[in-house]
Amino acid sequence: MSSAGVCLTLDAFPQTSALRRVSYLAYGLTAYLMFLAVYLYTYGFVTNTAVPRSIDAPAVHTSTMAAAALNLLLIAGFGLQHSVMARPTFKRAWTRIVPEPLERSTYVFLSNFMMIALFLLWQPMPAVLWNITNPAARAALITLNAAGWLLVVLATFLLNHFDLFGLRQVWLYYRDRPYTRLPFRVPFLYRMVRHPLYVGWLTAFWITPKMSTGHLLFALSMTAYILVAIFFEERNLVETHGENYTSYRRKVPMLVPR
Numbered sequence: 001m002s003s004a005g006v007c008l009t010l011d012a013f014p015q016t017s018a019l020r021r022v023s024y025l026a027y028g029l030t031a032y033l034m035f036l037a038v039y040l041y042t043y044g045f046v047t048n049t050a051v052p053r054s055i056d057a058p059a060v061h062t063s064t065m066a067a068a069a070l071n072l073l074l075i076a077g078f079g080l081q082h083s084v085m086a087r088p089t090f091k092r093a094w095t096r097i098v099p100e101p102l103e104r105s106t107y108v109f110l111s112n113f114m115m116i117a118l119f120l121l122w123q124p125m126p127a128v129l130w131n132i133t134n135p136a137a138r139a140a141l142i143t144l145n146a147a148g149w150l151l152v153v154l155a156t157f158l159l160n161h162f163d164l165f166g167l168r169q170v171w172l173y174y175r176d177r178p179y180t181r182l183p184f185r186v187p188f189l190y191r192m193v194r195h196p197l198y199v200g201w202l203t204a205f206w207i208t209p210k211m212s213t214g215h216l217l218f219a220l221s222m223t224a225y226i227l228v229a230i231f232f233e234e235r236n237l238v239e240t241h242g243e244n245y246t247s248y249r250r251k252v253p254m255l256v257p258r
Contacts, residue, residue, distance in 0.1 A: 148203025
């Protein structure tokens with residue numbers, strides 16, 4: 001068959017532009033809804049609340065060293081996927097394979113799968129390091145922990161929640177409109193610290209009335225990942241926004257308000 005015949009056959013196939021736009025939108029919505037479920041499960045996993053298998057589930061028959069090694073491997077796998085795929089260099093190569101409107105949604109999908117793998121394969125290390133039993137102190141710590149999880153969500157909305165999770169990209173494609181890069185802005189909490197989202201995560205991981213060995217390993221590993229991620233993220237932000245971000249970085253602290 002000639003090349004003209006191949007093109008004609010492909011054009012006749014019922015994968016129309018309209019159908020493609022609808023399928024891209026459905027893909028993005030599915031990734032987002034999956035993220036919501038994973039986020040809620042992550043809260044339950046870390047706080048040992050209303051999930052079938054949490055961070056302090058009953059210990060399995062394995063050595064502490066083996067459990068720690070596997071848990072570190074799971075966190076490293078998530079960190080590599082989550083950080084490497086967010087870098088512009090990777091995105092430029094990745095979008096030769098994945099359609100550009102689906103790049104962010106695919107990132108969200110793969111992040112979800114990495115977290116699900118962590119939930120399923122995590123090896124509990126339940127030895128208790130501290131356990132606050134005073135009712136007032138316990139209530140205060142639980143409240144602060146919940147504030148951390150809410151801060152994570154608030155920080156995403158202060159910039160553009162739907163762009164961060166790929167919905168804006170697939171929606172613009174569905175409407176047949178070009179994607180536009182978000183402008184540099186410094187809203188509300190971003191005037192106090194440069195990374196309120198990470199402040200939320202650190203609060204959620206560390207503020208707890210009960211700290212087990214496994215929870216401590218999780219918190220330490222995630223903190224190390226966050227600090228490394230900030231280094232690469234800020235380097236990319238300087239490349240993207242130039243003097244705007246450089247000046248912002250000089251004026252606003254990274255994680256702790258002055």
